[in-house]
């Protein structure tokens with residue numbers, strides 16, 4: 001048996017019971033039951049299931065952990081948080097997040113004009129908005145308008161020029177000024193592959209000289225009351241807590257120094273995001289708990305405040321991955337298993353066969369449990385030799401086909417006879433006996449971080465979880481790109497079941513895909529987003545709150561600026577009306593593959 005590392009990555013959000021992957025909440029429905037229900041409504045292809053209750057759990061955990069630590073340390077500042085929109089801006093994710101975060105005044109962080117417009121439109125008025133990233137005068141003016149609308153907004157400046165622009169906008173308009181934050185360029189860097197967000201050579205933030213200049217500029221323009229926040233962000237997915245501690249000391253002292261210089265309204269430290277999520281199905285890669293993270297933050301800031309004789313600052317966080325990753329599961333149907341096509345009835349032995357083929361046939365017939373490993377090994381060796389013989393012209397295509405069929409049958413038989421729980425025997429052969437699973441999805445669209453930065457995601461079939469998976473699996477997506485593959489990796493092996501797709505469906509779940517994947521995903525080969533479903537529980541009963549169908553072929557083409565009427569006009573040429581009508585129906589389907597097709601459908 002194999003639990004696909006669920007004890008490492010699932011945080012009890014999902015469990016295995018009765019051989020099925022289930023949602024560990026309310027009535028504990030199985031994922032497969034939800035998939036079937038959605039597909040019965042004629043939504044085919046891959047699905048993105050979103051679970052707002054998981055986002056809600058993360059928000060609750062974040063606030064309660066920090067608030068518990070605040071109590072324990074008798075800390076005088078408050079805890080506040082915002083969700084960084086760049087991690088997931090889609091309405092089906094953001095709207096429930098805002099609704100669920102209302103009781104905590106959970107806010108939003110924006111890093112571009114479009115994200116700021118989302119925040120200005122949907123954020124609860126009492127909840128904070130923070131604005132990071134490079135800003136032009138128009139974006140700064142948007143910040144003033146947000147303030148005018150009644151939002152609690154802080155513009156965090158990345159450079160002195162942004163501060164100068166804020167002063168200009170204030171003078172040129174009669175609007176009152178939003179709060180101002182200073183992003184500090186830390187001497188200490190982060191950890192992990194995103195470490196370049198922090199550190200002295202980082203793209204963002206002010207050096208200590210610039211911080212002093214900024215403070216003087218603010219003071220001479222009588223704007224001290226607006227300077228409220230110090231901000232840093234050391235990078236995403238911190239796997240260790242040590243860089244955070246260093247960054248906290250640095251930023252904490254900058255806060256205290258500015259307070260002592262006279263920045264009387266400065267009372268917030270924003271520690272950015274970076275809380276990691278466990279993506280590995282093999283071994284833990286995050287080496288701290290949220291509790292440890294929170295107490296380190298509070299302890300360090302308390303210590304510095306005491307040392308420098310200033311008030312303990314309110315704490316802001318902008319963790320995004322931690323809040324959103326676990327909430328979304330990508331579910332994709334397996335379309336085909338490649339070697340299972342080799343059926344024993346395809347074997348077409350001749351009267352006279354080359355000796356190696358005769359031998360393969362004997363291995364297949366006489367294999368026993370005891371000899372299975374040895375025979376399988378021999379068969380793989382023979383296959384190599386037979387391929388060479390074919391290249392040299394000594395055997396023909398029929399011989400080669402017979403070899404293929406026999407070797408696959410031998411491997412299948414051997415695997416079914418091996419009773420090695422730890423797969424040690426299998427592992428030695430993984431490279432040779434792997435099965436290719438063709439999956440109805442696009443890696444470029446749905447797992448862009450796998451393609452771009454080798455990000456690992458937990459993968460688990462939705463069913464058969466009470467059976468031993470025996471095939472070492474490579475996953476192929478349906479794009480025409482050889483990068484659209486999750487190859488078998490013997491260091492992190494994925495084993496799947498040997499299923500007969502003519503008899504049953506087999507679905508794979510890709511977990512923790514709720515952070516960054518949605519809008520990073522690209523339409524390579526013109527595969528658009530999968531059909532999205534918000535799965536909610538009302539009085540313990542599972543319901544679909546909203547379904548956003550995958551784009552139709554025509555919508556996709558229109559998105560890349562083709563004119564639908566021009567396309568239709570061209571397609572009509574040389575076709576009779578009935579054929580064109582069928583064609584037009586296809587234009588209104590999505591571009592993922594279908595397993596059922598009938599002419600009259």
Ligand SMILES: *Cc1c(COP(=O)(O)O)cnc(C)c1O
Nearest residue numbers: 233236237273274318319320321
């Ligand atoms: C990306 C980003 C975040 C979110 O980081 P996570 O690792 O997803 O928590 C927070 N703050 C800023 C400024 C960011 O750029």
